[in-house]
Amino acid sequence: xxxxxxxxxxxxxxxxxxxxxxxxxxxxxxxxxxxxxxxxxxxxxxxxxxxxxxxxxxxxxxxxxxxxxxxxxxxxxxxxxxxxxxxxxxxxxxxxxxxxxxxxxxxxxxxxxxxxxxxxxxxxxxxxxxxxxxxxxxxxxxxxxxxxxxxxxxxxxxxxxxxxxxxxxxxxxxxxxxxxxxxxxxxxxxxxxxxxxxxxxxxxxxxxxxxxxxxxxxxxxxxxxxxxxxxxxxxxxxxxxxxxxxxxxxxxxxxxxxxxxxxxxxxxxxxxxxxxxxxxxxxxxxxxxxxxxxxxxxxxxxxxxxxxxxxxxxxxxxxxxxxxxxxxxxxxxxxxxxxxxxxxxxxxxxxxxxxxxxxxxxxxxxxxxxxxxxxxxxxxxxxxxxxxxxxxxxxxxxxxxxxxxxxxxxxxxxxxxxxxxxxxxxxxxxxxxxxxxxxxxxxxxxxxxxxx
Amino acid sequence: xxxxxxxxxxxxxxxxxxxxxxxxxxxxxxxxxxxxxxxxxxxxxxxxxxxxxxxxxxxxxxxxxxxxxxxxxxxxxxxxxxxxxxxxxxxxxxxxxxxxxxxxxxxxxxxxxxxxxxxxxxxxxxxxxxxxxxxxxxxxxxxxxxxxxxxxxxxxxxxxxxxxxxxxxxxxxxxxxxxxxxxxxxxxxxxxxxxxxxxxxxxxxxxxxxxxxxxxxxxxxxxxxxxxxxxxxxxxxxxxxxxxxxxxxxxxxxxxxxxxxxxxxxxxxxxxxxxxxxxxxxxxxxxxxxxxxxxxxxxxxxxxxxxxxxxxxxxxxxxxxxxxxxxxxxxxxxxxxxxxxxxxxxxxxxxxxxxxxxxxxxxxxxxxxxxxxxxxxxxxxxxxxxxxxxxxxxxxxxxxxxxxxxxxxxxxxxxxxxxxxxxxxxxxxxxxxxxxxxxxxxxxxxxxxxxx
Numbered sequence: 001x002x003x004x005x006x007x008x009x010x011x012x013x014x015x016x017x018x019x020x021x022x023x024x025x026x027x028x029x030x031x032x033x034x035x036x037x038x039x040x041x042x043x044x045x046x047x048x049x050x051x052x053x054x055x056x057x058x059x060x061x062x063x064x065x066x067x068x069x070x071x072x073x074x075x076x077x078x079x080x081x082x083x084x085x086x087x088x089x090x091x092x093x094x095x096x097x098x099x100x101x102x103x104x105x106x107x108x109x110x111x112x113x114x115x116x117x118x119x120x121x122x123x124x125x126x127x128x129x130x131x132x133x134x135x136x137x138x139x140x141x142x143x144x145x146x147x148x149x150x151x152x153x154x155x156x157x158x159x160x161x162x163x164x165x166x167x168x169x170x171x172x173x174x175x176x177x178x179x180x181x182x183x184x185x186x187x188x189x190x191x192x193x194x195x196x197x198x199x200x201x202x203x204x205x206x207x208x209x210x211x212x213x214x215x216x217x218x219x220x221x222x223x224x225x226x227x228x229x230x231x232x233x234x235x236x237x238x239x240x241x242x243x244x245x246x247x248x249x250x251x252x253x254x255x256x257x258x259x260x261x262x263x264x265x266x267x268x269x270x271x272x273x274x275x276x277x278x279x280x281x282x283x284x285x286x287x288x289x290x291x292x293x294x295x296x297x298x299x300x301x302x303x304x305x306x307x308x309x310x311x312x313x314x315x316x317x318x319x320x321x322x323x324x325x326x327x328x329x330x331x332x333x334x335x336x337x338x339x340x341x342x343x344x345x346x347x348x349x350x351x352x353x354x355x356x357x358x359x360x361x362x363x364x365x366x367x368x369x370x371x372x373x374x375x376x377x378x379x380x381x382x383x384x385x386x387x388x389x390x391x392x393x394x395x396x397x398x399x400x401x402x403x404x405x406x407x408x409x410x411x412x413x414x415x416x417x418x419x420x421x422x423x424x425x426x427x428x429x430x431x432x433x434x435x436x437x438x439x440x441x442x443x444x445x446x447x448x449x450x451x452x
Numbered sequence: 453x454x455x456x457x458x459x460x461x462x463x464x465x466x467x468x469x470x471x472x473x474x475x476x477x478x479x480x481x482x483x484x485x486x487x488x489x490x491x492x493x494x495x496x497x498x499x500x501x502x503x504x505x506x507x508x509x510x511x512x513x514x515x516x517x518x519x520x521x522x523x524x525x526x527x528x529x530x531x532x533x534x535x536x537x538x539x540x541x542x543x544x545x546x547x548x549x550x551x552x553x554x555x556x557x558x559x560x561x562x563x564x565x566x567x568x569x570x571x572x573x574x575x576x577x578x579x580x581x582x583x584x585x586x587x588x589x590x591x592x593x594x595x596x597x598x599x600x601x602x603x604x605x606x607x608x609x610x611x612x613x614x615x616x617x618x619x620x621x622x623x624x625x626x627x628x629x630x631x632x633x634x635x636x637x638x639x640x641x642x643x644x645x646x647x648x649x650x651x652x653x654x655x656x657x658x659x660x661x662x663x664x665x666x667x668x669x670x671x672x673x674x675x676x677x678x679x680x681x682x683x684x685x686x687x688x689x690x691x692x693x694x695x696x697x698x699x700x701x702x703x704x705x706x707x708x709x710x711x712x713x714x715x716x717x718x719x720x721x722x723x724x725x726x727x728x729x730x731x732x733x734x735x736x737x738x739x740x741x742x743x744x745x746x747x748x749x750x751x752x753x754x755x756x757x758x759x760x761x762x763x764x765x766x767x768x769x770x771x772x773x774x775x776x777x778x779x780x781x782x783x784x785x786x787x788x789x790x791x792x793x794x795x796x797x798x799x800x801x802x803x804x805x806x807x808x809x810x811x812x813x814x815x816x817x818x819x820x821x822x823x824x825x826x827x828x829x830x831x832x833x834x835x836x837x838x839x840x841x842x843x844x845x846x847x848x849x850x851x852x853x854x855x856x857x858x859x860x861x862x863x864x865x866x867x868x869x870x871x872x873x874x875x876x877x878x879x880x881x882x883x884x885x886x887x888x889x890x891x892x893x894x895x896x897x898x899x900x901x902x903x904x
Contacts, residue, residue, distance in 0.1 A: 039890070044890060048833075048891050049832040049833075053515075056511055057515075060525075063505070065535055066501075066504065066505040066508060066531065067532035068505060068509045068512055068528075069525070070526070072523045073520070074522070075519055075520055077519060078519070080518055080519035080520075087828075313889055313890040317885070320885075331885075337886070338887050340889065349889065376496075376500075379539050380497060380504055409865075410862050410865050412892050413861075413866050414865050414894075415889055416869050416888040416889060416892065416895075417868050417869025418869075419886055419888065420878070420886045423882075423887070424872075424876050424882070426872070430876070433875065434872045435765050435766065435768075435791060437763075437765055437792065437793045437864060437867055438496060438764040438768065439764075440864050440867075442865050
């Protein structure tokens, strides 16, 4: 009888195992493929590795204005893919090391609940006082003809999800991305930077709809090389390319060598014995409360599978909340200070409420924004005309900071500080008294807060 | 009669003028040279512009492992210098714009106090209810033969301070930096990255003594291309180079084409009429209290000239404290959450107590550290073997976060979040509950905090 059985070795699962192991609990972790899950093996990490390479390629070509020139700048995709593999392998080993360090038993296979304390893996069964389900999510299917990942009609486009496209060994001339959400836009921006002609087809009226609208518009504008079609419905993928109806209801074809399907992700709730254990789930995922408890005592669900926040770092925190709850410590998952990043070029990040969400909440708000070009280091490090914006939203009555949204520079490394401020419910007055290092792009946050 | 007269248009001075103007006060700003002061015109900003160019040069040469190759990568110093000038000019105009926006009267000239309410500039005199002295600091002099900036003995080295070296139009083959503090090490690293052979001569037994010792050692090791001599006393600058006595008291010569003097900075307290107004000062600067008040009612001193914290961002905050104090708002300058960055390659930053300072304070502490290679994005974005460390210090009894110190990646953009946490006196438990975006190097802070 283990103290905890964790089903799934992605961020939610492995961190739950690590934290529980560190507390001295006996833990079994079940993973059907490689430790690290989608995030590490075919998501966050491999994409960021390639995006880094693409940025280097871009800078090597475009630094003449600062005195750096080169002839014949070349990009070799197979070498970048090797670097990606090396990075992923290193990190998978790192997760394995953490499991050993915290005395977690790792079993390879597919875990299936047979009752509230039992998980079957192949012919073996394991007993756990508590069970944490962390089976993640999978790429959603696009229900139109020809849209099957792995398809490659003769002379037609190759159809892929984010998984397959991460194993490309040759750049296509033309990529069509179906879906203008976070994943779709990151790949669009990556391939654009590598010189591939990219079109994006998005059903909604704007890309990355979770984003503050103004920032989203600026992102669209910044990715000027990419043809973005919003309000467009894909009808089929044919030999000619992606057939869609545009916002004016005209039928169009986007010719493609490769089609990337990035139409969202669905929680992996089937085939894991939820019914046998009596765990409630619907199409949005397993139902959990703020402690990550399901309706069945002793069974928890963390990460994408509960559908609450499909982000690796949300999964981390959920894992900690679940383990704390099992250990009898008061804790609860809060979503108001979950930062997010879109690793396009330029990067976009945010934390807290968007301007629209803040207004819709009925609060009286104050909003301020500054172009990144108001910032010294940004001007020093970016060519004239580089886009950039920082927007801050605060509650006009309580003076509490509600949200910060940024486009431009390395804001992916800056946004955690905003999460700290929002989680701590800092007032505008308090944020103004924080000392930011000069010169840094991070100062734009302070300066924008002073504009409120 | 102005509400406030500000003497000096550097970061402390111009921000004081801006904040006071924004409050509707009538403000006169006196600057003898260009708005922005040393920081903008011959310090922080120009150096960071060149460091950015040097990084681009480095990456263009060293990205083959990620698939990016180029032939004949070249660096052209005059082009980089033009970019630097353009950057500085843009920002100086930006400061001018802020002065106009906030209805600040700007006068060019040297301001001299004649009594506690009067400042003379040339033939004019101005009256102020309050006066803020923000005259900054100057490069300290090295009292040895030949060490006069501007010297260029026939066939001998050219002797410069940070001011003159920022106008070089040709790279020397060999640079000797006298002084291994922040300024000295930034220039050493910059010129090293540009292919110049660099030696550093430091009197103390280690470089950048304000730094956590372990991080300082790692920095020395990381700059392996630079010959760093600690415990070494410069005795003269001669035709042959820099004559010094090494730590073993052996006499040596460091041959040099250019010698950079970076032996600290001294507050600019002379020639500004401190005696006439009766303002107390000693060699460390004008004496001020936590409200930036001098001994004379109505006279304040902010920035380098008070010697409390020679950092532009400290000056900013001091300016705000002074203006708030003048406006009758309770405020006080706090130094415990002042972040700092050394823009070497790799970057180093810190905020709060070093491990040594925390121990010396008599506290019971907990210390944790992680190599940056424990971080996914760091591994994805840095070649194998790249140095990196994050160190966290906490109070064992109160659980309060005391300090965070980092080497590697873009920690200059991350450290402000630590300042926010330390300023807010967050407990370790609270920091652990903050959600950091994945994947980001910033996660190393959270992971290190979990190691406490």
